[in-house]
Amino acid sequence: MPADFSWIRPEPWxxxxxxxxxxxxxxxxxxxxxxxxxxxxHARGGHGQTVATPATxxxxxxxxxxxxxxxxxxxxxxxxxxxxxxxxxLPAGHVLGSAQILLEHAGERVIVTGDYKRRADPTCPxxxxxxxxxxxxxxxxxxxxxRHPPIGEEIAKLLGALAEEPERCVLVGAYALxxxxxxxxxxxxxxxxxxxxxxxxxxxxxxxxxxFGVPLGDLRLVADAPKGALAGQIVVSPPSALNDRWSRRLxxxxxxxxxxxxxxxxxxxxxMVELPLVISDHADWDELTRTIEEVNPAESWIxxxxxxxxxxxxxLHQRKARSLALVGYEDExx
Amino acid sequence: MExxxxxxDALVYTRSRNAKLAKIAxxxxxxxxxxxxxxxxxxxxxxxFPAVKSSTIRGLLTERVDPVLYALSRDYVxxxxxxxxxxxxxxxxxxxxxxxxxxxxxxxxxMTRASVAIDLAHLLDRLDDSGRYALLKLATGAMRIGISAxxxxxAFAQAFAVGIDDVEEYxxxxxxPYAPLxxxxxNGAAPPDTEALPLFRPFMLAHPLDETxxxxxxxxxxxxxxxxRVQIVHxxxxxxxxSRSGDDISGTFPEIAxxxxxxxxxxxxxxxxxxxxxxxxxxDTQGGAASFNALQQRLGRKTVSKAMLSEYPAFVRLYxxxxxEGEDWRPHAWEQRxxxxxxxxxxxxxxxxxxxxxxxxxxxxxxxxxxxxxxxxAIEGVMLKxxxxxxxxxxxxGLWYKWKRDPLLIDCVLMYAQRGSGKRSSFYSDFTFxxxxxxxxAGAELLPVGKAYFGFTxxxxxxxxxxxxxxxxARFGPVRETDKSLVFEVAFDSVHTSKRHKxxxxxxxxxxxxxxxxxxxxxxxxxxxxxxxxSD
Numbered sequence: 108m109p110a111d112f113s114w115i116r117p118e119p120w121x122x123x124x125x126x127x128x129x130x131x132x133x134x135x136x137x138x139x140x141x142x143x144x145x146x147x148x149h150a151r152g153g154h155g156q157t158v159a160t161p162a163t164x165x166x167x168x169x170x171x172x173x174x175x176x177x178x179x180x181x182x183x184x185x186x187x188x189x190x191x192x193x194x195x196x197l198p199a200g201h202v203l204g205s206a207q208i209l210l211e212h213a214g215e216r217v218i219v220t221g222d223y224k225r226r227a228d229p230t231c232p233x234x235x236x237x238x239x240x241x242x243x244x245x246x247x248x249x250x251x252x253x254r255h256p257p258i259g260e261e262i263a264k265l266l267g268a269l270a271e272e273p274e275r276c277v278l279v280g281a282y283a284l285x286x287x288x289x290x291x292x293x294x295x296x297x298x299x300x301x302x303x304x305x306x307x308x309x310x311x312x313x314x315x316x317x318x319f320g321v322p323l324g325d326l327r328l329v330a331d332a333p334k335g336a337l338a339g340q341i342v343v344s345p346p347s348a349l350n351d352r353w354s355r356r357l358x359x360x361x362x363x364x365x366x367x368x369x370x371x372x373x374x375x376x377x378x379m380v381e382l383p384l385v386i387s388d389h390a391d392w393d394e395l396t397r398t399i400e401e402v403n404p405a406e407s408w409i410x411x412x413x414x415x416x417x418x419x420x421x422x423l424h425q426r427k428a429r430s431l432a433l434v435g436y437e438d439e440x441x
Numbered sequence: 442m443e444x445x446x447x448x449x450d451a452l453v454y455t456r457s458r459n460a461k462l463a464k465i466a467x468x469x470x471x472x473x474x475x476x477x478x479x480x481x482x483x484x485x486x487x488x489x490f491p492a493v494k495s496s497t498i499r500g501l502l503t504e505r506v507d508p509v510l511y512a513l514s515r516d517y518v519x520x521x522x523x524x525x526x527x528x529x530x531x532x533x534x535x536x537x538x539x540x541x542x543x544x545x546x547x548x549x550x551x552m553t554r555a556s557v558a559i560d561l562a563h564l565l566d567r568l569d570d571s572g573r574y575a576l577l578k579l580a581t582g583a584m585r586i587g588i589s590a591x592x593x594x595x596a597f598a599q600a601f602a603v604g605i606d607d608v609e610e611y612x613x614x615x616x617x618p619y620a621p622l623x624x625x626x627x628n629g630a631a632p633p634d635t636e637a638l639p640l641f642r643p644f645m646l647a648h649p650l651d652e653t654x655x656x657x658x659x660x661x662x663x664x665x666x667x668x669x670r671v672q673i674v675h676x677x678x679x680x681x682x683x684s685r686s687g688d689d690i691s692g693t694f695p696e697i698a699x700x701x702x703x704x705x706x707x708x709x710x711x712x713x714x715x716x717x718x719x720x721x722x723x724x725d726t727q728g729g730a731a732s733f734n735a736l737q738q739r740l741g742r743k744t745v746s747k748a749m750l751s752e753y754p755a756f757v758r759l760y761x762x763x764x765x766e767g768e769d770w771r772p773h774a775w776e777q778r779x780x781x782x783x784x785x786x787x788x789x790x791x792x793x794x795x796x797x798x799x800x801x802x803x804x805x806x807x808x809x810x811x812x813x814x815x816x817x818x819a820i821e822g823v824m825l826k827x828x829x830x831x832x833x834x835x836x837x838x839g840l841w842y843k844w845k846r847d848p849l850l851i852d853c854v855l856m857y858a859q860r861g862s863g864k865r866s867s868f869y870s871d872f873t874f875x876x877x878x879x880x881x882x883a884g885a886e887l888l889p890v891g892k893a894y895f896g897f898t899x900x901x902x903x904x905x906x907x908x909x910x911x912x913x914x915a916r917f918g919p920v921r922e923t924d925k926s927l928v929f930e931v932a933f934d935s936v937h938t939s940k941r942h943k944x945x946x947x948x949x950x951x952x953x954x955x956x957x958x959x960x961x962x963x964x965x966x967x968x969x970x971x972x973x974x975x976s977d
Contacts, residue, residue, distance in 0.1 A: 251506065252514045252527040370527065371518050372453050372574075373866030377899070381454045416513045423507055 112241055114190075114212050117408065117431040122219060122243065124210060126190025129158075131208060131219050141194060142167070143221025144205035145284055158186065160196055162204025162319050166284060169311055182206065182232065199223040200234035201388050202285030203316055209237060217241040218402070224387065225394040226258065229292040230285070230321045234398075242404035243431070246412035247389040247441065248367050255367055255391040261384045262290075262297050265341070268361055268382050273339040276304075277382065278360035280346035282440050283309045285388050287343050288316045290365050291323045294341065304329045304337060306344035306353065329356070346440045350379055367391065367441055387441055396420055442539045442568060444472060445480050446575035453586050461588065465596035470627075476542040478618020481597065483542075483579040485590035487617050492552040493561060493580040495521050501562060505530055516919045519866025520585075522577035525565075529573055532566040539567050542579075543618075549580050591835065601626035609643040609834050610635060613687065639676045641687040642706055642763055642771075643834035647824060647841035655805065655842065660825045661775070662800040662808050665843055666758055667733045667821040667935075668712040669740070673757060675701045682711075693742055694755050700793035704766050705785070708832075709759035710797065712736060712819060729795075730758070730819035732976060733949065734937040758797045759786060760824075763832055771832040778832065812846065821934070822846045848932040849974055850954060851876070852965045854887055855927040858909045859920050861894055868902055869909040869921065870894055872953070874929055876944070876971055881963040887925060888944040890971060896932070896952030905956070928957040928965050936974050946971055 116123045121133035129139040136153035143149055143159075145166030150159070152171035157164065158178045168174040180186055185195040191213070196206040201222040210217045216239040223234050223245065248255075269277050281287040287309050294303065302325040305313065313323055329342055338358045348354060349362055367387025368374040375383040390398060395417060399407055407428040409417050414430035421428035448468045455461050465484070469477050482488045498521055502511050506528050518524040540548065545564060552560050561580070565573050578584050594612060598605040603626045611633045615622050624630040671690070672683040680698040682691045691698040694711065715731030731753075738753050739745070762782040763771050770778045779799075786796045800823060802808035812823050822845035830840040853874035861870035871894040879885030897905065908927060915922040932954035939947035946968070 250514050250517055251510050252518055252524060254527070371867065372450075372523055373519055373862075375454060377865075377868070379456060381456070383454065413513070413517065416510055419507065419509045419513070 112215060112217060112406075114192075114215075115210065115217050115241070117243075117410070117433065119432060121433070122431075124188070124190075124192055126212060127188035127192040128190075129188055129192070129194075132221065139188075141208055143199065143208060143219065144201055145170075146202070146222070146282075149221060158194065160204045160206050163206070164204075165315060165319070166204060166312070169315060180206075197235045197237055198232040200225065200228055200231060203231050203288070203319055203321065205231060205285075207234070207237070209239065215240050217243065218404075219243045220245055222247065222389055223398075224390045225398065226255070228289055228388070229296060230288050230316060236398070236401045238404075239402060240405045241408060242399065242402050242406070243408040243410060244395065244399065244417075245389065246395060246409045246414050246417045248387065248391050249395055249409070249413040249417040251392045251416065253367060253370055253391045254393060255370070255385050255387050258293055258386055259297070261365070261386050262293050265294070265363060265382070265384060266297065266299060268363070269339065269341060272361065275359045275361050276337045276340050276342050276357055277363050278342045278344060278349065278354055278357055279384070280349040280362070280364040280366075280378070280380070280440075281343055281386075282366075282388075283345045284312050286365055286386065286441065287345075288313060288321060288323060289388065290384075290386060291326070291343065292321060295322070295324045299341070300324060301340060302327045304332055304340055304342040306342070306348050308345055308348070309343060346378070389441055392416075399426065400424075442542055442545055442572050442576065444468065445476070445483075445542050445579075446568070446572045448480070449575040449578065449584070449586060450571050452588055458592070461592065462596045462599055465588075465593060466600035469597060469600040474620065474623055475618035478620065478623060479542045479546045481593060481619060482617030483582075484584060484588050484593040486582060486584065487590075488546070488579060489582050490549040490552065490580055492554055492557045493549060495581055497557055497561065498522065498525050498577060498581070501525070501558060501565075502528055504558075516860060517867055519860060519862040522581060523574055525577055526570050526573035529565055529570070536566045539569075539572055540564060545576055545579070597622075597626065606643075606834050607632065610640075613640045613642075614638050637677060639674045639679045639681040641672060641674065641681070641683045641689075643687075644670065644672065644685060644708065645761070645832050645834065645841060646836040647843040648836055648838065650825065650842040650844040653842065655825060657802060657804050657808070659829075660827055660842075661779075662802050663760065663797050663824045663826065664800065664820050665822045665824045665845070666710040666712055666730060666797065667819050668710040668730070668736050668758075671697075671709060671711040671757060672763075673697065673701055673705070673707040673709065675704050675706075677704075693739065693745065695745060696750060697755055697757055697793055700790045703785075703788060704764075706763040706765075707757070707759055707782075708761040708763060709757040709794075711755055711757055713739060714754045714756055732819055732935070732937065734935075734947075754792075756793050756795065758795055760797050761832060773831065774829040775826050775832075776828050808844075812844070820846070848934060848950075848954070849936070850930055850932055851971055851974075852957060852960065853890060853929050853931050854925050854962045854965045855909075855923055855929060856887055856889055856925055857920050857922055858905075865894065865902065868906045870902055870906070872905075872929070874931060875925075876966050876968045877963075878944075878968050880967075881965075885967075888968060889942070890944045890946055890968070891931065891933070891948040891951040893929075893931065893951045893953050896954060897956065901956060926962050928960040928962055929953050930955040930957055935976050936971055938975055944968060944971075946975065 114125050120135055122131040129141050130137045131141045132143055132149040133140050138155040140154035141158045145163045150167050156176040161179045164177045180196045182198050185193050193211040195209040199205040199207045199221055207218050207220045218239040225234055281290050291303055304327050361382050362380050363382035363384055364380040365384040365386040369383035369385045408431050410431040410433045418428050418430050451464050502525050515524045594608050595605055598608045614633055614635050621633045625632045670685045674681045680701045681689055682694050682697050684690050712730040713735040715735050735753055762778050825842040827840050853876055856875045857873040858869040859871040873889050873892050875887035875889045877885045878888050912924045913921045914924050931951050933948040933951040935949045937947050
């Protein structure tokens, strides 16, 4: 019988693993969900059963206040699902707990990457290249203009701006799950041991990271800081708070944002960012194309992001590929 | 080039005007000649390298990057120079160190159409991505980084603690890299001589009146004509007609340039004769001027045919007098300048020059009434000028105000959207909208009537972008056709008949006034409603 992968079906609201009636990162409540990682657009609440790594389940519990139906799977662990489906969770290198899911059925192997990157990240284990027949890859930064510089350069830029204007503070907008902790961990690795001040919305997630063995050093809340204490300090907030009333209490902040979109000047200006930091938890163009070459699947299915360009690249390199029209995965803040 | 590239990047990301001024001023102080002069020319759009075009850059890139990937990237980034700077492949092997701004300018000037592909590539190889961006922006002569020429000049004045009016005045006789200008400002040398040249003097501009309440005892009112603001300069037998931006448009309006013989600098509105098109002479308004649509036939032409000259004869309706026969009237009060202008105008050819009348109004209420009664389509609104105001460059608080007529409004349906550029890059922000050509419930169709890309807030822009992505019916290259479910209230200044558009109408200054999420598309206006507002 020819391989047709008919047992796995992309629908607009998620990827359906038909024999197990399981859904990967479904955008609406289902009976059985396989969740790649804890970002809200992938890990929605209200499922009957949620299969994910322990860290992802802890993140979901923090957000949805319940762990009903939680089924933990460790990296490298395989669980059997109804309909003769085997699912193995492999590190994706995106954020704490993030996983690719390898599905096996009838001798066919399909990998769903969820979101991933190939760079070193002190907060999570690196992406594992694994052989498969169908590789379902994200394409958030799927345009050749997106090339993330080494993170060391961007951290140096941040520390340089801080040193240059010691009477101001640097306010870094960063995704509350993943990006914030990675930026803090990289600052620590670069020798920045001063307290780092947090927007209240980030506190719990940082504590959770520490419980999972990622030390983040001296963290304090902006709300608790005495007047004048923030000059010359780094403050981390969700991107939505950058131009919000909240930031008015800060001493003439230099507005920074840690995001792969900062590579394009227009995007930085739209967010009214003065100090763009090109730091992303997604694969850039080179990582996306290198990963397809290394995994070397029979087919690549491309989803959420700029699919057209990666599809074109696959054509140019004689690789079989198609794009999926999944909705609701817009990583505007990464 | 590194310092210039760092300046360009800093300016891109800096929001506050004062911080921008400080950055430019610091660069001008710290950078040696002639680099700083070339940089200043780049910031004020004063450079032109004919061999380097946007298409040249596109050509260079598509030799190195797959054309489809290039097009997708360009579409997303919204700027050719930036796309190229990001996509440029890192050179293999050793390359020369980055060029200075002067070296780059010299190399760009020497390029020909035959050599540009190789020479520009060599320059790009020597720079990093922000250097490439700065170089390409400089090379194509369109920085578009939110720096007006005026801002750069203010920064120049600030850098060397000299007067901005002096800078503006001395500027126009100079060419890049402005050695005499820097010599004067930075080293205290004598200023460049401007007396004997037909130079542009910066215009005095007005603030919108908005909610400001003024005392009509201190102000005088004039009509604001709907043509183009011009300055007529006559020195040593030479006449120049300058547009508002200081561009020399004498060649486009030879009948004006040829009609002036007295040494002077005058400020006025360029209009086209046509009482059959405009309001009648007399009454509350002055007649004899056609609508802007008629003037448009004459704009942007390098050569003018005899037929054009007779069909659309131009004249200047004078507002102000700056200099006459060696006397500089600019420091004097408006009332004195007006008296001098009234004495001056009878000496001019009445076919080419007349004087803009003063509106007799003793209160804003009275003026509002006269304004609302004015049906002359050549009138854009009224101007309020402080009687004791000197003629000063730029917009000064409290001296001049403009009070435009209320815009016209119509409800249209969003039909197509395209990504914008600059501040709106990567967002679907250029909208084409249409009106029904009959009863939509009886099978009428939408016909496009205009395009707009402003009028909405940043929040609304995000919402619109999302709406378009989720309501796309089809794609034609970069253009998305929507499901035509969204209604815009569109504001515009006027509407005219047009043979170029299928709908037969063209709007002037359309902008999105409100997003009518509450209104179903079939209740949007019909073409007939728009045609009823036509004022040709």
